[in-house]
Amino acid sequence: MGDPTRTLELLWRDSLPSQAKRGPKQALTVTAVVEAAVALADAQGLDAVTMRALAGKLGIAPMALYTYVPGRAELIDVMLDTLYAGMPRRKPKGRDWRSRLEAVAHDNRALFTRHPWLADVSTTRPPLGPGQMAKYEYELQALEGVGLDDVAQDAALTFVLGFVESSARAASDQRAARLESQMDDGAWWETNAPLLARMSDPERYPIASRVGSAAGKAHGAAYDPDHAYAFGLERVLDGLAALIERPRAPRGPARRPARKRGA
Amino acid sequence: MGDPTRTLELLWRDSLPSQAKRGPKQALTVTAVVEAAVALADAQGLDAVTMRALAGKLGIAPMALYTYVPGRAELIDVMLDTLYAGMPRRKPKGRDWRSRLEAVAHDNRALFTRHPWLADVSTTRPPLGPGQMAKYEYELQALEGVGLDDVAQDAALTFVLGFVESSARAASDQRAARLESQMDDGAWWETNAPLLARMSDPERYPIASRVGSAAGKAHGAAYDPDHAYAFGLERVLDGLAALIERPRAPRGPARRPARKRGA
DNA sequence: CGCAACTACGTACGTCGTACGTAGATTGGG
DNA sequence: CCCAATCTACGTACGACGTACGTAGTTGCG
Structure with missing residues (x-):
């Protein structure tokens, strides 16, 4: 920058x-x-x-x-x-936090779809402009009143946005690779399968072979950005649910004991 | 590439x-x-x-x-x-899936820490080399036998690795911004606070002001990569726990009804 | 032995961001 | 009212970069 x-x-x-x-x-x-x-x-x-x-x-x-x-x-x-600054600002305050956050994620994903070059930009820490500011204010609304303290609210939003950016970037990487190699996933596989088959025998990599080919067959490609997004977003929201909808306990450990933070 | x-x-x-x-x-x-x-x-x-x-x-x-x-x-x-290819390959099979996945995340984070330039590389879909292959095989072991089908196993691993990369990239972005502006977060704030104060009045952006300054005070900076990682990893694992430790139901909908996949 | 194949390398091209200097337009202060 | 200060627009040029291309020299096979 x-x-x-x-x-x-x-x-x-x-x-x-x-x-x-x-x-x-x-x-x-x-x-x-x-x-x-x-x-x-x-x-x-x-x-x-x-x-x-x-x-x-x-x-x-x-x-x-x-x-x-x-x-x-x-x-x-x-x-x-x-x-x-130009992102949509609806007022979905009535619904539950989960659908509000889901909408935030979708809006951000849509932005990455409309402007694929965003994946090449550092969006995590851009200079604080009016657009960023309004976006932050708007998106924080999705987490108002769910019982998170301010620090957790910020962390939760950062977490969601980080996930969206990450999956958008993965999609963009795949698109770029396809463009560059001038072939779709099928053609690529056809070209390189012989070489790969000789290298990656299922005896050395049993799990990788099994899981990799299962995932490949399911998506029709080695990587499916849409599926990764849908899957990931559910996990993201479930993960936040575990924090938000944690059984009320004024003090003391939650259901699971507190976990030490690793390096 | x-x-x-x-x-x-x-x-x-x-x-x-x-x-x-x-x-x-x-x-x-x-x-x-x-x-x-x-x-x-x-x-x-x-x-x-x-x-x-x-x-x-x-x-x-x-x-x-x-x-x-x-x-x-x-x-x-x-x-x-x-x-x-040079990443550590321990054998933590005895412990629970959560600590196994945590170890995978930590190892990947350590790699990003040791080689910060990795944040500038597309790591999501690199050409399938022996190192990548061995890594995939090793990391899938963390999810073997937890009850996920093959496709979900792949998606879960991709999800975890995507999170680690995302947080590493955020950390790298911040480091780069610091280097470039020649000042630490404190000095930056001192320089730009007057301008920002005039622009971002708390009346237009009430939540953003409250949450932003709370987060800033808590971390001593506008963004704390270590905290974001620790927070995010817990959410990632909780989110996967909701999938893995879902109450056994041989068929039919789980506790929550299935969710439609957005665009 | 001779030639095909391979390494190493020098030169050069086209690209980029942008530093620098200048010419001309505009306008506020005396 | 005028001129000096100030700003715009721009031409030229520099130092990067990746790498295409051609060539000289070295090696090993038939």
């Missing part, structure tokens, strides 16, 4: 008092630049967002971009926050 | 029948190249593993590397598989 302070000013540019400036007016706006960059990334991936390509799309010289944005890293920061 | 078939041959190079070759013998071995690359990545990060730098370290010309490895992408594939 880029220089944090400079990025902060950029992110909050709309809320910031814009003092009158001396020189000529800018032909474009930061927002327009960011939107063009997002469109470019959506269409051709993050690698296609080069300063030259973006400038060409906007009809300006490459170096003119630097009057809008300090550098490529900061541009990407703003792209991310812009997307966050 | 690189060309799959060529990479496979490279990965299984030790098990493959090496037919006698015509020309002069190679001065180095693929293994030596890979080990040097790992050392370089450990010391200075994955970006520092340039073909020129690696060649310099090995005392050969940059282009000579291409006689050992088809390209940089394939080199990284082999680096990853080499690390997998």
Whole structure:
């Protein structure tokens, strides 16, 4: 990422008092630049967002971009926050925490689906912009009033979002591998099966062979992102349920004894 | 990553029948190249593993590397598989599945700690090398005999490993941000607090302000990777427990009705 | 022995982000 | 009102990077 302070000013540019400036007016706006960059990334991936390509799309010289944005890293920061700002904000407060959290997960997954290049960006610790802020506020609502203290609330949300990002990244990795090798999973397997069969005999790897081929047959591929997401989300929510719906005990150990935290 | 078939041959190079070759013998071995690359990545990060730098370290010309490895992408594939091959393989079969899985998670986390550049690599779907294979076989043992069918066994392991990678990546992102901004969390906060205070008033973002500052105070930073890992791992295991230790019911719905899989 | 195959490597190309300097437009202060 | 301060836009250029390509030299098989 880029220089944090400079990025902060950029992110909050709309809320910031814009003092009158001396020189000529800018032909474009930061927002327009960011939107063009997002469109470019959506269409051709993050690698296609080069300063030259973006400038060409906007009809300006490459170096003119630097009057809008300090550098490529900061541009990407703003792209991310812009997307966050545009996420849906429903009001599903009436239902149970589980469906609320599920909705949060789905919305985030949808964002990764719509903008696959997000998988190439560090979304865990982006600079704190207005979009991120509003997103955080909104998503925390899903966990309000379920009996978690503030620290646990934050940790739980981080946990859910981390899972969604992780599965989105796995899906993106698979997509990239498929694109690169120019063949689908079936063709890949056909090409490499002979070699693999000779290498990975079921005697050396009995469980791996059994489980691996079972999973492969079930999904029609070595890895099924949709199934991994559906499976994982259930586990994530069940895991949080064990924390939230733990039998009320004002003090003392819960059903299971407390567990030491490993290194 | 690189060309799959060529990479496979490279990965299984030790098990493959090496037919006698015509020309002069190679001065180095693929293994030596890979080990040097790992050392370089450990010391200075994955970006520092340039073909020129690696060649310099090995005392050969940059282009000579291409006689050992088809390209940089394939080199990284082999680096990853080499690390997998060297992971510890204990025999904790006696204990319960939970501590077995916990050990698997810890071992993987330790690998990310020892080699932080792994966070920059797609570890979810690497080419199937001997290291990956042995790792898969070993880690599946933790889930043998707990009553999961083969497909669920694979999904459960993927789930656990995905979590570990996700938290490792978050930790790595934070480390990178710290390095780049040249200041620790305290200094960053001091610098940017005035700006942030003006932007993010607690009236617009009440929950975020409350929870965010509580989490910040508890960890002494905006994000605590160790806590996120400890918290998350408990949830991961609890979530799997809900699947594994589900009350035996030969057929029909479990305690909760089956859930539809979202898009 | 001769030739095919292989290693090692030097040069060079096309890509990238962006530092730097400059020309021209704009506007606030005297 | 004017000019100096200040900002925009941009051209050129630098130092990375991965790696395509061609060549010289070495080895071992037939």
